[in-house]
Every structure is written in C-alpha cells, then in structure tokens.
Amino acid sequence: MAMTGVLRPGHAQLRVLDLEVSRKFYRDVIGLVETGTDAQGRVYFKGWDERDHNSIVLRQADTAGIDFVGFKVLDAATLDKLERNVREFGISTARIPAGDMLETGERVRFQLPTGHQFELYAYKKHVGNGLGQLNPPPWGSDADRGMAPTxxxxxxxxxxxxxxxxxxxxxxxxxxxxxxxxxxxxxxxxxxxxxxxxxxxxxxxxxxxxxxxxxxxxxxxxxxxxxxxxxxxxxxxxxxxxxxxxxxxxxxxxxxxxxxxxxxxxxxxxxxxxxxxxxxxxxxxxxxxxxxxxxxxxxxxxxxxxxxxxx
Amino acid sequence: MAMTGVLRPGHAQLRVLDLEVSRKFYRDVIGLVETGTDAQGRVYFKGWDERDHNSIVLRQADTAGIDFVGFKVLDAATLDKLERNVREFGISTARIPAGDMLETGERVRFQLPTGHQFELYAYKKHVGNGLGQLNPPPWGSDADRGMAPTxxxxxxxxxxxxxxxxxxxxxxxxxxxxxxxxxxxxxxxxxxxxxxxxxxxxxxxxxxxxxxxxxxxxxxxxxxxxxxxxxxxxxxxxxxxxxxxxxxxxxxxxxxxxxxxxxxxxxxxxxxxxxxxxxxxxxxxxxxxxxxxxxxxxxxxxxxxxxxxxx
Amino acid sequence: MAMTGVLRPGHAQLRVLDLEVSRKFYRDVIGLVETGTDAQGRVYFKGWDERDHNSIVLRQADTAGIDFVGFKVLDAATLDKLERNVREFGISTARIPAGDMLETGERVRFQLPTGHQFELYAYKKHVGNGLGQLNPPPWGSDADRGMAPTxxxxxxxxxxxxxxxxxxxxxxxxxxxxxxxxxxxxxxxxxxxxxxxxxxxxxxxxxxxxxxxxxxxxxxxxxxxxxxxxxxxxxxxxxxxxxxxxxxxxxxxxxxxxxxxxxxxxxxxxxxxxxxxxxxxxxxxxxxxxxxxxxxxxxxxxxxxxxxxxx
Amino acid sequence: MAMTGVLRPGHAQLRVLDLEVSRKFYRDVIGLVETGTDAQGRVYFKGWDERDHNSIVLRQADTAGIDFVGFKVLDAATLDKLERNVREFGISTARIPAGDMLETGERVRFQLPTGHQFELYAYKKHVGNGLGQLNPPPWGSDADRGMAPTxxxxxxxxxxxxxxxxxxxxxxxxxxxxxxxxxxxxxxxxxxxxxxxxxxxxxxxxxxxxxxxxxxxxxxxxxxxxxxxxxxxxxxxxxxxxxxxxxxxxxxxxxxxxxxxxxxxxxxxxxxxxxxxxxxxxxxxxxxxxxxxxxxxxxxxxxxxxxxxxx
Missing domain, CATH: 3.10.180.10 (2,3-Dihydroxybiphenyl 1,2-Dioxygenase, domain 1)
Known part of the structure; x- marks a missing residue:
C-alpha cells in the first residue's frame, strides 16, 4: 500500500457543558449527522461525506475541552505494530475494548508528550455517506443542512x-x-x-x-x-x-x-x-x-x- | 511513513506534431511553467505549484500520443524494492540512467499489460514553486498566466x-x-x-x-x-x-x-x-x-x- | 426618478401539460416558492428573493408555451401614459381587471409585433422575501430548497x-x-x-x-x-x-x-x-x-x- | 427611457500625499487602468470593465480625502433640467467647463448639505473596455492585473x-x-x-x-x-x-x-x-x-x- 500505517483523523471526543444545547448546535447549526447515543450518554456525529459511523463525539462534563483524538490505521496488524513501536519509543499504551465507543473496534490509547490522550484503532463501522456505492449523486440533502461540513x-x-x-x-x-x-x-x-x-x-x-x-x-x-x-x-x-x-x-x-x-x-x-x-x-x-x-x-x-x- | 511506496504522478511525455506550436500552447495558453529543453530537443514544463523540476514533457513526433508516464516513489530503496516486485509479478524492467530526463534520477521502466510504458523514479530535482519555503504567499504571478494549472x-x-x-x-x-x-x-x-x-x-x-x-x-x-x-x-x-x-x-x-x-x-x-x-x-x-x-x-x-x- | 417607466419583468404565465407534475417540478426541483392557486386553477410561484406576490404562473393546457409576460411599471400614472403611448404607436390595448391574477392590479395587455401577449401593470402585492425589512439575514431556508433561483x-x-x-x-x-x-x-x-x-x-x-x-x-x-x-x-x-x-x-x-x-x-x-x-x-x-x-x-x-x- | 436622469457614479477625485507612490498603488496593486495625466498633474484611472475614459482621479495634496464625486446623467438636456431643479431646491450651482477633466464634458457642481462637492455631467468619452464591441471575449488581460476591479x-x-x-x-x-x-x-x-x-x-x-x-x-x-x-x-x-x-x-x-x-x-x-x-x-x-x-x-x-x- 502506498497509503499505509495511520490513515486519517477518525474521531475526537469533546467535553460540553450542556449536552442538549450542544447536540442541537452540532446537529442543526454546524449540520453534522447524528448517528447515535451510547449507554454513557455520549452523542455521536459524523460529517455528511464521512463513511465511518462517527467522528465527533460529545460528552457532558463540567469543563470544556477534548478528551481524546483517535486516528484510523490501515488494519489490525498495523495497529499491533504501531502499538509496539509506541512502546519502544517509551510511551506506555492501553487497550480500550471494542464497543466502548459505538461501532468502533479496539483502541490503543496513550498519552502524548504534550499531555493529550491519543488513540489508534483499526475498525469503525462503514455506514456510508448516504449516497450509496452505486451511481451516487455528488451530494445529498445533508449537504445543505446547517454548515454541513464534509x-x-x-x-x-x-x-x-x-x-x-x-x-x-x-x-x-x-x-x-x-x-x-x-x-x-x-x-x-x-x-x-x-x-x-x-x-x-x-x-x-x-x-x-x-x-x-x-x-x-x-x-x-x-x-x-x-x-x-x-x-x-x-x-x-x-x-x-x-x-x-x-x-x-x-x-x-x-x-x-x-x-x-x-x-x-x-x-x-x-x-x-x-x-x-x-x-x-x-x-x-x-x-x-x-x-x-x-x-x-x-x-x-x-x-x-x-x-x-x-x- | 504513512505515505510510502509510490507517491504521485510525476511526469508524462507527450508526442506533439509541431514542437514550437505546442510549446507556445502549453506555456501561454495552458500556462505551464517552461523549465528547460534537453539535448534531444524535448521541452519540459511544470505546473506552477509543483516543486519538482518538470512534469509535462513534449517531444516532436509524427503521431500524437503518450510516450510514457512516470511516478515518483519515496526513495531509492523503495525504487529497488518495487522493481523487484514488478519483476516477480512477471514483468521485465529496464533502468534508464539518471540524466536522460532533465534533473531526473534513474528510472525503472516497464510495459503495462495495457501496452503503456510506465516508469518509477526516486529523484527529481526540487526547484520549488517559486514562492519560497519561508513565509510564502498563497500564490504568485504564474497562477494568473494562462489556465495556470497547479x-x-x-x-x-x-x-x-x-x-x-x-x-x-x-x-x-x-x-x-x-x-x-x-x-x-x-x-x-x-x-x-x-x-x-x-x-x-x-x-x-x-x-x-x-x-x-x-x-x-x-x-x-x-x-x-x-x-x-x-x-x-x-x-x-x-x-x-x-x-x-x-x-x-x-x-x-x-x-x-x-x-x-x-x-x-x-x-x-x-x-x-x-x-x-x-x-x-x-x-x-x-x-x-x-x-x-x-x-x-x-x-x-x-x-x-x-x-x-x-x- | 432615475429608474422610471417600466421597472422589471414581473410575471410570466406558462402552459403546462400536467399541472400537478409541473407544480412539484417548479416547487421541489426548481425550488420556487408556491404562493397560491386561483379560481381558474392556476398555480402561482415566486423566486425566494422576490418581494412581489408572484412571478411564474402555471396554467394547465394542451400545449406548452407562454400565455403572456408582464412587466411592472412604476405607478398607475406611468401605466396610463404607457398605454397611451402604445396606442399612439398603433397597437391596440385592453385592460384586464385587477384581481384576474392573484394579488395583482389592473393590467394593460397588448400583442407585440412578434405575436406575444405582453402586459404592463402598476400593482402587485408586496409580500416580501421572507427575511423581513428589519435587520434581515442575507438568505434563509428557501435559498437551499431545490435550485432556489432568486x-x-x-x-x-x-x-x-x-x-x-x-x-x-x-x-x-x-x-x-x-x-x-x-x-x-x-x-x-x-x-x-x-x-x-x-x-x-x-x-x-x-x-x-x-x-x-x-x-x-x-x-x-x-x-x-x-x-x-x-x-x-x-x-x-x-x-x-x-x-x-x-x-x-x-x-x-x-x-x-x-x-x-x-x-x-x-x-x-x-x-x-x-x-x-x-x-x-x-x-x-x-x-x-x-x-x-x-x-x-x-x-x-x-x-x-x-x-x-x-x- | 426606463433609466433616465442620473445614471451612475462616474468619477471621484481623491487627494493623495505622494502622487507617484499612489499611482503605482492604484495601477499595480489595485489594478486600475491608467488612462492619462492632465496639465494639473492629475492622474486618471478606470476600472477594466468601464467604458468611459476615467473614473478614479488622483490629485497630489497635503491632506487625504475626496475633492468631489461626479455622476453621469443621460444627456445634456437632463443636465440642464437637473441643474434647474437643484437650484430650485435652494442650492447654488456652478458650471465647470468641458476639458477641465480629461475627456469629460461640462460639469455642474454644487455643494451637498453634508459639505461634499458633488457634480453632474452628461459627457465623458467612451473609450471602451478594451474588448471591443464586436464578438468580445468575457474578459481580457487587465482582468488579472492586481485586484482588477471592474x-x-x-x-x-x-x-x-x-x-x-x-x-x-x-x-x-x-x-x-x-x-x-x-x-x-x-x-x-x-x-x-x-x-x-x-x-x-x-x-x-x-x-x-x-x-x-x-x-x-x-x-x-x-x-x-x-x-x-x-x-x-x-x-x-x-x-x-x-x-x-x-x-x-x-x-x-x-x-x-x-x-x-x-x-x-x-x-x-x-x-x-x-x-x-x-x-x-x-x-x-x-x-x-x-x-x-x-x-x-x-x-x-x-x-x-x-x-x-x-x-
């Protein structure tokens, strides 16, 4: 593969002070697509052109900020390899089990030198961008709802x-x-x-x-x-x-x-x-x-x- | 490297029927940047935002068409490895020495099943996009000359x-x-x-x-x-x-x-x-x-x- | 007034073969705003940024084409004057009473040398563009419905x-x-x-x-x-x-x-x-x-x- | 005429502190088209898509600001009529002879209640926008020089x-x-x-x-x-x-x-x-x-x- 290893920014979990106010804001004003709520009460969103189940996750908290950011890697073998490499670099890692986030596989989490929680994962359910894989139009109605980021x-x-x-x-x-x-x-x-x-x-x-x-x-x-x-x-x-x-x-x-x-x-x-x-x-x-x-x-x-x- | 192996389309050599007419067309109408002429009489161009020395090469010929297309790979080791892999796949390869194309290193050439001459190379001189690497503006005067593809x-x-x-x-x-x-x-x-x-x-x-x-x-x-x-x-x-x-x-x-x-x-x-x-x-x-x-x-x-x- | 006399194209009545199919098309695909249906069954539309009650009117008929096009003039005095001038030019005119078209005043109709029915009128109800006259946003939800012409x-x-x-x-x-x-x-x-x-x-x-x-x-x-x-x-x-x-x-x-x-x-x-x-x-x-x-x-x-x- | 009386903003004379610096700025950075210099040393410009000889005029002075703004009226009769009307309104007017500004006819000048010198004129030489009146392209090279306002x-x-x-x-x-x-x-x-x-x-x-x-x-x-x-x-x-x-x-x-x-x-x-x-x-x-x-x-x-x- 010419593109291998770490593929893309996959998700970011944000802390918000009022979940319902924020849900409305991210859904109706920003125009993300809401894709689910988990048992912890976290609300999941994706941009309309993303094919994975979620990318922006909101968690109710007392302070704003980011809990963690996660990147999708090519596959499970890549995840294992990168985990080893991070450890060899001198950073300890932890595995968060599949299912902790909706439709998301096991995640390898570690703390960056700058103090941020960073994650790698190899699986998130492909739900598609709503346009289908067969003769898709270039965009659909979600592209006009709110700011509608892709x-x-x-x-x-x-x-x-x-x-x-x-x-x-x-x-x-x-x-x-x-x-x-x-x-x-x-x-x-x-x-x-x-x-x-x-x-x-x-x-x-x-x-x-x-x-x-x-x-x-x-x-x-x-x-x-x-x-x-x-x-x-x-x-x-x-x-x-x-x-x-x-x-x-x-x-x-x-x-x-x-x-x-x-x-x-x-x-x-x-x-x-x-x-x-x-x-x-x-x-x-x-x-x-x-x-x-x-x-x-x-x-x-x-x-x-x-x-x-x-x- | 997350991006490794084959990086990008690097050059394409086109056959043209009248070199001077075509040079004017590619330079003044399309608006590519002319970067040189070699001993064979081939004329070299690049898009204004490309950093390598050349990408579109014109050769005078009796028939139009494409002589070959070349892709830049990450480095010399990648070139060697991909050459081995292509041979193992059952396609014979040839090495074209550095300098055959202006400012371009050794190229590995082979014929695709579809009959096209395809090349890989690891080096082409970085000449920059004319904006410099220090505090560059977003574009310069070449971006308004002709169609000015990037x-x-x-x-x-x-x-x-x-x-x-x-x-x-x-x-x-x-x-x-x-x-x-x-x-x-x-x-x-x-x-x-x-x-x-x-x-x-x-x-x-x-x-x-x-x-x-x-x-x-x-x-x-x-x-x-x-x-x-x-x-x-x-x-x-x-x-x-x-x-x-x-x-x-x-x-x-x-x-x-x-x-x-x-x-x-x-x-x-x-x-x-x-x-x-x-x-x-x-x-x-x-x-x-x-x-x-x-x-x-x-x-x-x-x-x-x-x-x-x-x- | 620097702008006086005839101000603008105000309405066009089109003949359509299937009124319901056409209503859906003009409303949902083109994205005009439907503003009413009259006793004759004609359906009225306006572009989202038009302030008058209607501009495109559909009439069910056996053949497609245009029944008439009408232009708004500055005021009633202008209407009278232009009517006189048209008659002096040698073209006979007729008055169509106010209310024949929804929310539209009396119209002066005459036939152009090219055979088209042409109208002038001084009044059509101002219904606004939906954004209000006080601190309006630059556009609203109708601007994203269908093609949404202004x-x-x-x-x-x-x-x-x-x-x-x-x-x-x-x-x-x-x-x-x-x-x-x-x-x-x-x-x-x-x-x-x-x-x-x-x-x-x-x-x-x-x-x-x-x-x-x-x-x-x-x-x-x-x-x-x-x-x-x-x-x-x-x-x-x-x-x-x-x-x-x-x-x-x-x-x-x-x-x-x-x-x-x-x-x-x-x-x-x-x-x-x-x-x-x-x-x-x-x-x-x-x-x-x-x-x-x-x-x-x-x-x-x-x-x-x-x-x-x-x- | 539906458009009659005062047609458009035609010219504005600006005071600049250093004429040569300003000339370069308006010509090369803003990208206006320089059309002449008069005996008083004033420099004349037009936007590339204007058809009259000049619109922005620079005059060297000790303080910045605007000397006057002038509007084109439909014709000489309109100029006379508007002059009378302005006087009847209680504002005195003066005639500035044709030729005072390059390629510009007689101007009627008066002071607005807000203290600005305001002018009306009926003639400024049509020099065209450089694209010709016969089969013109939509724009030409002046449209890419500097900011190139129309x-x-x-x-x-x-x-x-x-x-x-x-x-x-x-x-x-x-x-x-x-x-x-x-x-x-x-x-x-x-x-x-x-x-x-x-x-x-x-x-x-x-x-x-x-x-x-x-x-x-x-x-x-x-x-x-x-x-x-x-x-x-x-x-x-x-x-x-x-x-x-x-x-x-x-x-x-x-x-x-x-x-x-x-x-x-x-x-x-x-x-x-x-x-x-x-x-x-x-x-x-x-x-x-x-x-x-x-x-x-x-x-x-x-x-x-x-x-x-x-x-």
Missing part, C-alpha cells in the same frame, strides 16, 4: 514539549512535517507550532507549544469551497455564533477559514482549500515576525484571542 | 486487459481502486474503466478497456476551484481551443472538468474538486446504463467523441 | 418582425439595446436576435427572429453565482431533468448558464453573472460566424436544439 | 445633516432609499446612515451622519465574485496593504467586502455581491443594536476604526 479534518492541540510530539509523529507514526512556525531570533527560533500530515492533506494534526498540557485549540471541519466557508460564516451570523477569526485565508497551509466557538467555548474551524503536500516536500517555515500573515494572510494580524484561548 | 494530476489510458493492470497496481504498486465502471448486464458486467489512487486523491491513474494498446485518453491538470475551471474554459474560448466536453461535473469522482484538445490532438483535462478517498473505502461502481451521469453528471449523456477518440 | 430574470421569445418589437421597446417602452446578433454578410447582416434592458441588467427581455409568432424560447431564473449554477446543474442530474446546454458561459451578456426543459417541454434557464450595462452604452454585436461563441463561449458551438426548439 | 461602484461619505442629502437625492436627483441604519431608541432612532440607488444596484451613494463636513469614508470598487474578493484580499496581504475589515459579508446590502487603506490613508473597498433593488421596494432598516451584523454579518461586530476613521 468531515472531521484535523485538530490543533496545545501543550508542552511539541518537539517530543514531533519526534513521535514523524519517527514512529509515519507523519511528516508540512509547515512550522518558529519563535523570535533572540529566543533561538524554537519551533512554536508544527503542522503534520499522514496523507496529502496540509495537516492531519497540529501542535502549539504551550505550558499547560492537554489543551484543545480547535477541531477543524472540512468545507468544499470558499463559497461554502462564506455560507458557514453566514450561518454563524444568523445564529449569533461567536466568531474568533474570519472568514479569511491562512498563510499557513493556504487554508480558507472561519474560527468560532461552540456553546461550551470549544473553538472549531470551518476550513476549505489548502494544497497537496507529499512526504518528500521540504517543510515551509513561518518566522515569528511574519506569523501575522501565517495566521491571517490578508490582514497580517496576530489575533490575541486566537493565540491565548484554549479549552 | 499540477499534473493524473492520466487516463486506454488499452487491453485492464484487469491485469488493476492486479499490478493494487497488488504490487500499492494503489487502491476508488471507482469503476462496469459493462452491460448481458455482457456479465465486466470492469470497463478503473480509477485508482496511491494517495487521498480520487485518482492518480485510470484505465479504460480498449483493444488497441498504449493509447492516451487524456492528461489531467489540476485547477483550484470550479471558478478556475470556468476561467480555463474562457481561455479555451478566447484561443479557439477545441473542447470535447464541459465545463461540467463528473459523477465519477465528483470532479469539475473541461476536456479539450492540444494542437496535436492530445486530449487534456482541466480538473478541480473531487473528494478524499482512503484505501479502506469500498469502491464506487457505475453501471453501464448510468455511465452517462458518471461521465457528465448534469447531462447524463454519453459523448461519442469522449468514448472513442484517443491518441 | 428571481424571474428575463425571457427570450421567438417570433416574426423583431425589428418592430425593437422599435416598440426602445422608442415607446424605454428599453435600450444591449447586445444583438446579426445574420450572414451575404444576407445583409439583418438583426436576428436582440437583447434589451430597462435597467442595469444585461437583458430584461430578448427576441429572436422566427417565422412562427408567439413562441417561447426560455424563461430565465436568476442564480447568485457560478457555484450556484453548478448546484442547479447537479440537481438537474439528480432529477434526470433534460438539459439543453450547459453549464457554460455565454459570450452574449457573459452570463453563466444551464438550459433545461420542464416536464412539459418549456425551456428554462438558470442564469448568473453578466455585467452592468447603461442606456448610454453602445450595443455589442455578434456576427453570424462567431455566434457559436456568443451562445457557448468556451465551446464556440451552435447547438441545433437551442436554435430550433421552441414552445 | 468599476467604480459607489462611495460612502460622512457629514452633517444627511436628512437634507436624502431629501435632495430622493426628491430632486431621482434616487431611492434602499437601506438605512437608525440610532438608539433612547435617541429617537434618527437615521444615522442612508444607502441610496439610482439604478438596480444596492447603492450608488451612501451617507453617514457625522459632525465634520465633506469627509470620505470609502470609495468602493466592484469585484465580480466572492472568490475575486478573496483574491483581492490575498493581494493586500502580499503587498502589506493595511486592511480595516474583511473579507466578510455585510448585512447591509448583503455585499461581500474587504476594506483597506491606500498609501495616503484613504479607505477603499473591494466589493462583490448584493441584490437587485427597485424604486418600489420598501427600504430595509438596521437598528442600532443590530448594526454589528449590518456591518459585518458573520461577526456581528462594530469595528471602532470603521466607525471613526475618515479622510
């Missing part, structure tokens, strides 16, 4: 020691560095942010150096065009959704974006565009003095809230 | 025994089947067309069953949006470029497309959109009676010229 | 003696010629098609020279972008709506277009783009030999069905 | 007593009110901003109540799509042009917009979208508490700089 695209996580995360993701998990932001010259230009891919996407996961471990900056949801990013931003305006930044274009990854907050204060992104990187590409570097353009290319502006608020 | 995306080749090609690409070269078209029920629904990927793209290469070996249906060039596909079609109109189909949307791959002919009669596509498949996805099937929508989703029409003209 | 934009009518129509519209009704198509040199380059505006739109009405009087070529419905034209074409594919041409761009008016047939064989257009002409602009002329580009700019192709089929 | 669309001016301006424009000059913003309830909801049209455009001129007379908020330049607004914003980022707001969508007029500053501190807008109003439409009202959405629909945010900085 999929869970990536997440950006904040925590300490992203250098160790980078080593783990690039040397053990098969990711490659696509872009990075470095600190000021006088500080020796340390890597402050890293955007890594296990595919042709500009990022499957990203990390920012931050003293507090295990924090969520945002979960990103994929839109199919700049016009659909606008449509998402219109829906935010209609529903008085608090926007952090956008619509605008990132310099980093060239992505077209709006960042906003869910009712619990978790930031999410509606994201389109970008380019198609490959593992043999030399990473792109953004210097500290130009990071304003990296974040918001037209404005060239550092947004205080974007840089400091995490859950 | 890259060589894929090609569709016609020849006999695509079943053997499918076996080779999926079992040896690490591709997976994304979509397929099957023949009429009364003929037993044989696979008539297969669209395969070695990445997240809906196709990196595709084949159609056809009695004559080694034929080219089209070389596809990537556009960044439906509005840019329109812009390409406007430029076709301005330059009286003969269009085969489009602008329209494919049912197959959901791509947004225009097909047209270069001055030698080689068909090319300007292509945007599509979705992001993965190797664990079940392939999509188009039945013979609905292939009109597979080809031209809005019109649901089989275009005679599209189905029959190859070079 | 409005009735114009119609193209076929009949004899368009020179007389041109005289009437430009000298009496206050329209100006925006573009025209002329016949072959050997025929003396007669005007074969005329596109006229009473506003900043590239056309509010258009005529093509044709031996048979009173024929409909198409009714045009406005889309807000090229991406929305694509969306309309996708919906045509999903619903197996027969397409005549497109999606493509016109040379004439620069419009972005798809032409398709309703279930009765009446052609309609979903149309975006164009430019903003003014009455002091010199008209643009398309010569017969280049009309292929005028019709379908990228393809430069005369489509037989487009040129010959009318209802 | 035209001067409108301007927003700040000054005292906009109620008097409204009376003048609606009762004498034939404009109609399209949208308005009203002040807080406790202040009696006075009109704070008025957007008026003499056409189908959402605004041809707009005013905001402001104590200081004769101030410029922005000159607006038309873009053909939201994707072209993005392109303009990318070019701003590339050229470190200071952006005030955007890209975003207005609630007022539904326009798609970026506001930025020229090198002298004059604000300009690159603007697409909007709807097609008519003089018989009831105006839309934005209340003070919702004006955040009126200004920036997605964000619902009042931008301090937008509300306070004028030149």
């Amino acid at each position: 999929r869970f695209d990536h997440c950006l996580l904040y925590g300490p020691d992203i250098a160790a995360n980078k080593k783990l993701f690039t040397e053990v998990l098969g990711f490659y560095l696509v872009e990075r932001v470095i600190g000021p010259k006088e500080a020796g230009e340390p890597e402050m942010a890293i955007f890594m891919s296990c595919s042709n996407k500009t990022h499957d996961i990203a990390f920012v150096e931050h003293p507090e471990p295990g924090k969520l900056h945002h979960v990103s949801l994929r839109m199919s065009s700049w016009e659909r990013v606008q449509r998402a931003s219109d829906i935010m305006g209609m529903n008085k959704v608090a926007i952090d930044i956008g619509p605008t274009r990132h310099g980093v990854t060239r992505g077209e974006t709006v960042y906003a907050w869910d009712p619990s204060g978790n930031r999410f992104e509606t994201f389109a565009g970008g380019y198609e990187p490959y593992p043999d590409y030399e990473p792109i570097t953004w210097t500290f003095d130009q990071f304003g353009h990296g974040l918001d290319f037209p404005n060239g502006k550092l947004h205080e809230s974007f840089l400091t608020i995490v859950t | 890259r060589f995306d894929h090609c569709l080749l016609y020849g006999p025994d695509i079943a053997a090609n499918k076996k080779l690409f999926t079992e040896v070269l690490g591709f997976y089947l994304v979509e397929r078209v099957i023949g009429p029920k009364e003929a037993g629904e044989p696979e008539m067309a297969i669209f395969m990927s070695c990445s997240n793209k809906t196709h990196d290469i595709a084949f159609v069953e056809h009695p004559e070996p080694g034929k080219l249906h089209h070389v596809s060039l990537r556009m960044s949006s439906w509005e840019r596909v329109q812009r390409a079609s406007d430029i076709m109109g301005m330059n009286k470029v003969a269009i085969d189909i489009g602008p329209t949307r494919h049912g197959v791959t959901r791509g947004e497309t225009v097909y047209a002919w270069d001055p030698s009669g080689n068909r090319f596509e300007t292509f945007a959109g599509g979705y992001e498949p993965y190797p664990d996805y079940e392939p999509i099937t188009w039945t013979f009676d609905q292939f009109g929508h597979g080809l031209d989703f809005p019109n649901g029409k089989l275009h005679e010229s599209f189905l029959t003209i190859v070079t | 409005r009735f934009d114009h119609c193209l009518l076929y009949g004899p003696d368009i020179a007389a129509n041109k005289k009437l519209f430009t000298e009496v009704l206050g329209f100006y010629l925006v573009e025209r198509v002329i016949g072959p040199k050997e025929a003396g380059e007669p005007e074969m098609a005329i596109f006229m505006s009473c506003s900043n739109k590239t056309h509010d009405i258009a005529f093509v020279e044709h031996p048979e009087p009173g024929k409909l070529h198409h009714v045009s419905l406005r889309m807000s972008s090229w991406e929305r034209v694509q969306r309309a074409s996708d919906i045509m594919g999903m619903n197996k709506v027969a397409i005549d041409i497109g999606p493509t761009r016109h040379g004439v008016t620069r419009g972005e277009t798809v032409y398709a047939w309703d279930p009765s064989g009446n052609r309609f257009e979903t149309f975006a783009g164009g430019y903003e002409p003014y009455p002091d602009y010199e008209p643009i002329t398309w010569t017969f030999d280049q009309f292929g580009h005028g019709l379908d700019f990228p393809n430069g192709k005369l489509h037989e069905s487009f040129l010959t089929i009318v209802t | 035209r001067f669309d409108h301007c927003l001016l700040y000054g005292p007593d906009i109620a008097a301006n409204k009376k003048l424009f609606t009762e004498v000059l034939g404009f109609y009110l399209v949208e308005r913003v009203i002040g807080p309830k406790e202040a009696g909801e006075p009109e704070m901003a008025i957007f008026m049209s003499c056409s189908n455009k959402t605004h041809d001129i707009a005013f905001v109540e402001h104590p200081e007379p004769g101030k410029l908020h922005h000159v607006s330049l038309r873009m053909s799509s939201w994707e072209r607004v993005q392109r303009a914003s990318d070019i701003m980022g590339m050229n470190k042009v200071a952006i005030d707001i955007g890209p975003t969508r207005h609630g007022v007029t539904r326009g798609e917009t970026v506001y930025a500053w020229d090198p002298s501190g004059n604000r300009f807008e690159t603007f697409a979208g909007g709807y097609e109003p008519y003089p018989d439409y009831e105006p839309i009202t934005w209340t003070f508490d919702q004006f955040g959405h009126g200004l920036d629909f997605p964000n619902g945010k009042l931008h301090e700089s937008f509300l306070t900085i004028v030149t």
